[in-house]
Amino acid sequence: RVWKAPEKADILVSELLGSWGDNELSPECLDGAQKFLKEGTGISIPYQYTSFVSPISTTKLWNDVSSFQELKSMETIYVVKFHNFFEAAPSKPCFTFDHPNPEQPPNNSRFATLSFKFEKSATIHGFAGYFEAMLYKDVNISINPSTFSEGMFSWFPAYIPIINPVHVHAGETLTVSFWRRCTPTKVWYEWAIVEPTVTQLHNQNGRSYTIGLSSE
Secondary structure (H helix, E strand, O other), X not given: OOOOOOOOEOEEEOOOOEOOEOOOOHHHXXXXXXXXXXXXXXXXXXXXXXXXXXXXXXXXXXXXXXXXXXXXXXXXXEEOOOOOOEEOOOOEEEEEEEOOOOOOOOOOOEEEEEEEEOOOOEEEEEEEEEEEEEEEOOEEEEOOHHHOOOOOOOOOOEEEEEEEEEEEOOOOEEEEEEEEEEOOOEEEEEEEEEEOOOOOOEOHHHOOOOEEOOOO
């Protein structure tokens, strides 16, 4: 925070990605480091990443989480290796971040509403979270199932639970909203299903789960 670089860098290489892309504060960290990169010509690796979401049926994971019998456990995002689950619809992009960040001052809050058409009936226990990242030009890495990088084992997906499972019939649409909230001291996510039924807002105001930022 106080170091003065004798010369600005041509390339900034980072490994700050979480299972859901930005959930380990890569945007905030790289925004802080951007001042050390040459303006206009400096290259960030990665230069872009996008989180992805898909609705899933996973009785085992939901039972494991709900067994703690506390609200916090149902409003926390987990990193897991999925085994017994059913992906009810293909994943869709959620939040995207670019580096160097063209927005000054930076605002890393985000909002997205995603709709999924179901071909088969399913009881939804939450969502799977993935990411795709562009490293340099057309070189990319991904844990998103449709573009998965062969041999990629450094990241497992994220599991985003819901408090009460929602049954969706074949032919119906499930719509969900996600928020990425930011303050000077913390970052958190909120989520709620709005179709075919309306669920409560999960993790409202970060009551159960936040990621801390230092204000120093």
